Amino acid sequence: MSDRSRLRPAPTVLVALLLCVPPFYLDAFWLRIGLFSLAAAIGAIGLTLLSGTAGQLSLGHAFFLAVGAYGYTWLAGEPGPGLPTALAAVLAVLLAGAVGGLFSPVAGRVRGIYLGVATLALVFLGHHLLLTADSVTGGFNGRSVPPLTVGGFGFTTGGPELVVLGVPFGAEERLWYLGLALFALTWFTARGLLRSRPGRALAALRDSETAAAVMGVDVARHRAAAFVVSSMYAGLAGVLLALAFRRVVPDYFSLGLSVDYLAMIVLGGLGSVAGTTAGAVFVTALPLLMTRYADQLPLVAAPGATDGAVGPTEAARYLYGAAIVVVLLCAPDGLHGLTRRLRDRVRRRKPGTPTRQPAYPAAPARPKEHTP
Template sequence: MASVVNAPPGEGVVAGPGPARSGWTSRAAHIIVIVALLAVPLVSTPQWQAIAVFAAVSAIAALGLHVLTGLAGQVSLGHSAFVAAGGYTAIWLGADKGLPIWVWLPTAGLVSAAVGLLVVPFAARLRGLYLAVVTLAVLFVAEYLWDLWDGVTGGSKGRAAQPVVLFGHDLLDDVIAGPFMLTGDQQFFYLACAVLAVAAIAARNLSRTRTGRGFAAIRDRDLTAGVVGVPVARMKSAAFAVAAGYAGIAGALLVSYQTYAIPDQWDLMLSVEYLAMIIIGGVGSLRGAIAGAVFVTAIPQVVTLIAKVVPGISTTPSAGGGVSVDVLANCLYGLAVVAVLVFEPRGVAGISERVVAAVRRKGRSHA
């Protein structure tokens, strides 16, 4: 047990002669990493391009849960209902009314946020588990409504969604300029990333406002927050509205990228997937939410690659049983959620922090 002695935790050994990282180099490093990540879809296969788009869109929805769960400490099992609300608003405005993206994208967020305010009468009276069960009820009622309301949703068969048209150009059409080609997926990826960037900056800034501090207070102990004057019910409702707004914008982009929407896709499983994203990324970490979205979205594709090497995994879903890619991917992400919660509650964010700290310690000991 001697190893306990020579392993001082974390920041206790900063006094070494290693060069302190200035704000400038750290920012430059960040920019390089971000540019490198943004360039990935330019050189990847179509499958990975699609994954990149789905990851970026899901990350927007995951940011909503980041605000709700990570900042305000509330649990929502109904997130996919709000994604659907935004998606159907966008379909109604974009496809049925023929309005441009400048209208349907923000409106999708606003309408979904308004739907999110439906939990207000419950947020004031209920806490914790009861509130989580209410969000579950919202999900099931919404699922029923999507099936029934076929004027907008196309009923159980689903319907086509609106295209994204920017300056008269359908974003999913390939652009060819001389030797260069930008596929529809790549263009959509950059649009989604632009929206994601705005969403992420807004979420970060929100956490530093009075409202954000209020969220933190009710997360840490809602009774205490109420005693020191934080309007608990209003804060909870605001958190739900913001989360639903993010979900709505993600939903609008999602249906337009899919080019269709079916009521069956907005189920509990989708909600659990969004929750899994913020858990795997690390609850309370904004970058973690985005990393978690990439992780969860990429699992099926990674399993497909594994299936090429490992025998016994069928690549087509089978109704009769057996190990197939989609089922194995589900199993893996369930396992990832449980493993993260048990072994590293801070998720990918926590793991990367540990790695960075370890690398720095090593660098110092060599210097």
Template sequence: MSEVLARGRELRSRGRTRLTRPRTYVWIAGAVLLLALPFYLDRFWLQAGLFAMAAAIGAIGINLLTGATGQLSMGHAFFLAIGAYGYCVFAGEGGDTGLTGLGLPTWIAAALAVGVAGIAGGLFSPIAGRLRGAYLGIATLALIFIGQHVLFNAHDLTGGSNGRDVPPLSVFGITFDDSEMVVAAVPFGASEKLWYAGLVLLLGCGLFARGVLRGRPGRAMNAIRDHRIAAGVIGVPVARYRAGVFVLSSMYAGLAGVLLALVFQRTVPDYFGMTLSLEYLAMIVIGGLGSVAGAVAGAAVVSLLPQLLTRYSDALPLVSAPGSGGITPGEASRYLYGAAVVAVVLFLPGGLASIAARRSRPTSGPTSGESGEER
């Protein structure tokens, strides 16, 4: 009985220690800051943050597939396009526009779009289960070419090269459009409202992925990544896990596509090309393979860099406005995060997440009475 009481006191002491760590206060301050930003930032910065949130959701998905399970995918943009255009088809109105639209409630349309992206991933998963490495990457790259052909030629569904408008999301009586809603004397438009929706979606996706990686599925995924045959020998259902992760990653991409469409307010086929898939691979390499926090950090770097270069192109050397003949902000950003990928591979294999892991690693040895098993 005394041992049980002592153990309880030890657990409570550890809980109080965690609450008093500086890292806890940093997280609390960061959360308060994110919640307060829509009251102070203008539309540009809010949209930049929303792009980063959508990119982070998609990056978490591809990190589960490539970083944690070792399945190389270069077709992530295909599933983002399914989410974006699927939402437009399910929620859009037909009629005089000449475009197909089912006119469903927008929150149902968003859920269906994510589900269709998952179904598309499930249909492709048998192929993914048979291929590995570069062969799988080439097979997923074919999805980009198929997707681009469909997006440009299926005019009734996609609007062709001109794209189609995105119906605003409406949930619990709140419509996420530019109709202003005053909160604490601050007018809230589409960007301000979507900011909080994006935070909720990103938090939910991050916590779910973290739970997957820290539980039994995560250990199985890592075993498949490190040694597929040995994982099968010890009883891991390799084919089932690889198919399941591909479906889950596709659903994350579909959700990211829906959020991107809501932020852009118009979908265009050119955006969902090979460049976008390569950007997602750059995100997880820069942030750190197999890490949820690393995926978010890498997404922030890759998605925010071109927008910052565009905004401050006049003050930056060698960077000029688009159409002026010099290096455009988009080209400059690709050069920079391309160099960042090379630097990370050579000097920081764990990505940005490894820096935080090193700082949080305890430097002192175990205290007296603490065994190696308890550590």
């Protein structure tokens, strides 16, 4: 094994260690932003597997997030079966995958904008069910989310007090490490899937459906499987969002949430796990930061103002909408492609960096002909 391959995991370990530090230095507001960003990154990775890798457009991602969030809340709460919360979380993810499996025959046979319109119906249908199924969802006012408990350890402020290095760990600090664990699981499973044979088959489907079929790829089956896997990632994100919000309401899981997830994967780079994560953090954190610092920003009104100025949430949507336009014009492959090109340019400028040799040797020069 070369020195370079041995040192390759070092940046990943360093980033993981740095992500373990924030609960010791940041307050609950910043940890909450991090939790929402981690949940968004999990859901966005699932969507990029479907849209970026398999080339399937979906506008129904918010529906599967709602299935995960409300599935956990009902399975673990009252009214409901009142199952152990850890089991309820696992079953909620499986429930999102099962619902995706029911829709997968459509996803296996319909592609492009037609699948986008079909999944759009899921969002409207799901929002209607969330408002009308009061016994399960709580209707317009939603439901309180039971805190997660694993082996007697509760991810909530109540229960046994926990102090680490002199820092009291409340709900946000405990959920931070749960979110990190779930995100790490999502990250490594998604990267493993992209590098596996099914991942290469999905990429072949995206590039050319005809060529993939000629190579023996079952088009309908792989598309349906990608839709189910994407639905399960969305369900997991929904469970983490429910735990972070502590209350789920139907209005959050609207069409706007699906559009936000599309913005995440476009900004980050279709098919890139790292780029999608960066896009998720940008789209999630921007409106929250603008809401907190609205009184210090020009042309942005404080929340609740009635003077007709632009609110922080609308201003954030304008900003990342403009960012999408800039990315599509200047870097169609998103932040991931832009970062890769900058890294390659820096490597070429380093002295002593070996240059890539041409694939074929240059033809020998022809001798000059001497005219008498």
